[in-house]
Amino acid sequence: MIYSSYYKKVGKNIKKIRLEKGMKQIELANKCHFVRQNMQRIEAGKTNLTLKNMLIISKSLEVDITDLLNNLIH
Numbered sequence: 001m002i003y004s005s006y007y008k009k010v011g012k013n014i015k016k017i018r019l020e021k022g023m024k025q026i027e028l029a030n031k032c033h034f035v036r037q038n039m040q041r042i043e044a045g046k047t048n049l050t051l052k053n054m055l056i057i058s059k060s061l062e063v064d065i066t067d068l069l070n071n072l073i074h
Contacts (some may be wrong), residue, residue, distance in 0.1 A: 006072060008045030010054075013068050015043040017061050031060040 018028050029039035033056075041047045042057070049057075058065040 003048070004045065007048060009072050010049060010068055011043045011045035013070050014057060014061070017063055017067060018043075021061060023061075028057070028060060032056045 018025065025039050025043065026036050029036045032039070032053075034042075034053075038047075042049060042053075054065055054068055058068055061067075
């Protein structure tokens, strides 16, 4: 799939920010009201995130949504 590299970059950004904040994956999943398996798939870049879910994640991480998109174009 042509966009899979973008999904992986966004997932890596989410994981990086989560770890910088000292959060476990399950904690972020709970804060977002997602099941842990969905958060695993998101961080692994195995799913196409909706704008709604990106907003939920960014608010839960207390960052701007653009932080999830860092290094996406390069």
